[in-house]
Amino acid sequence: VHVGDALCARVKDFDRGISFYRKSLTLRPREYVKYRLAYALASRGGWEDRQEVKRLGAEVVRNPSLDQRGMMLDALGTVYMAEGDWETAIKMFKASIAAPGRFWPKGATKRKLDECIERIR
16 A cells, blocks of 8 residues: 555556555455545546546445545545536535545645536536
8 A cells, every 4th residue: 555655646656556556455455445546546537547436436425424534535526527527526525625534635625626616607
């Protein structure tokens, strides 16, 4: 997981980082790894990536409170934003910002939220 984090966040090598997240999920399936994988897939942004994020986050879309850290919510918001579903993206970004265990700055998510709000005005 830490190697995947470093590859995605520092080096921007999403292909290799995603492969490390996938390997980690096979060895020790954990929700937080699934959420990190979804975030990396959303950041990479291909059509198949977006579909996989939706599959990985299906439960969180139905019940946003399941994601206490906001990472899956941010990934889902990014996917819906890319697809032009502004209403759902706004819902996901707002829930991500409000997540009680969020551990990274809210600025990027807030910018994406603001862009979605502008799109529906």
